[in-house]
Amino acid sequence: MECPRPSLVTLGAGLLLLLLPTAVPSSADAQSSRPDLDGMWSDPPPTPVDQFCFITCTDVGIAHLNRLLDDPANDARPFRELMSEADRYQNEEYIRPLLTPDTAQAFPLDPAEDPGLLRCEPWGFARQIFAPHQMDIRQFDDRIEIRYAEWDARRTIFTDGRRPPASTTTPMGYSVGHWEGDTLVVETTAVTANLVGVFPSWFAHSDRLSAVERYNRSADGSRLEMTVTMEDRESLRQPVHFRKAWGWAPEEEIFPYVDCERPSEVRKGVNQP
Amino acid sequence: MTSRCTLLVALLLPILSTAGAAAHHAFSPVYDGTRTVTIKGTVIEFRLVNPHATMTIDVTNEAGVHETWTVELAGLLSLSRQGWTDNTVSVGDQLTITGNPTHTGSPRIAFRRLVLPNGKELRDPNVNRTDAIEEQRRQRARQRDQAR
Secondary structure, X not given: OOOOOOOHHHHHHHHHHHHHHHXXXXXHHHHHHOOOOOEEEEOOOOOHHHHHOOOOEOHHHHXXXXXXXXXXXXXXXXXXXXXXXXXXXXXXXXXXXXXXXXXHHOOOOOHXXXXXXXXXXXXXXXXXXXXXXXXXXXXXXXEEEEEEXXXXXXXXXXXXXXXXXXXXXXXXXXXXXXXXXXXEEEEEEOEOOEEEOOOOXXXXXXXXXXXXXXXEEOOOOOEEEEEEEEEOOOOEOOOEEEEEEEEEOOOOOOOOEOOOXXXXXOXXXXXXX | OOOOEEEEOOOOOOOXXXXXXXXXXXXXXXXXXXXXXXXXXXXXXXXXXXXXXXXXXXXXXXXXXXXXXXXXXXXXXXXXXXXXXXXXXXXXXEEEEEEEEEOOOOOEEEEEEXXXXXXXXXXXXXXXXXXXXXXXXXXXXXXXHHHO
């Protein structure tokens, strides 16, 4: 019995059927299950905790701030006083014990030593991810691009499965990302030695720093939360965990950074927040 | 430096900067957050830019000598959120501006609030955030007290 010759259309349809089972789940289905982080994020609406975490904070610091807020004895004290007290507690009870002796000795760094202030030197990765104000996220099939308003800094997170190359360090490091359910997980290495965090909880890190950021968008879409774990055998005895949040801000925009002025006068040892 | 400025040796006021809210660097190495100064003068220049907007003000001191003061404000991104534009302040405007002085007493202040020629008061964006937070604290305290 002779089989009928398949037409080109039939062959094409067959090929499509063969290809679809592998193509669809790996792109369309997976893509549709990922939360959409695309767009503009910015400072969340002011609340006591989010103001405390305006740059970044830790769970230990938040817990202490809440204890202070819940104590009637503090009702008449200005919020900034409570925030400074929570900062000190966070520094001394959580961050300092995690630091290596040399790093702890200089912790927290004097704000007058800030290279961003003194020399208009843009922040490195471990400061930039805590930058306040706008953060514009653009998701592509193979990468995510982030632009931060502070310093007009940019970074790329590769999501195409590549591994970081063994290359020289750069200020923003090399970031690769993947999705774990609704969570964007970003691993960053190859960061040039610089500073972790922003005054008043900051310390120097080496070029062995590695970081894992985890981003989650809230169910109502209005909030983006990040937790980050940093490790660095030269500055940290154990991993340190920070957190930060942004609010959805599609009406906001990023303006250029045009004029960073170097101060003609700074005073060391003034630790007012 | 003698100038027509009122030095208000104030205790830390809740209107002063809150940690972290001051954009790209700490405020304390340059400015004294425990004191405020008020200057009156004429706007020579207003630059609404990032990372910090600036105003240059011509102030006539008590001896009748003109001094040029610099006012450092929040950046364009924070001020624009509060409705500031390039035209919010114009060259030639007579302003009364309150801010934190430098540690060295140089003619420079960190902006806290100003009064426009029409009497309208403009405040540092951080002040508005702080006000909102203090109101939430009061509500939280009331709820706590009612729960007892």
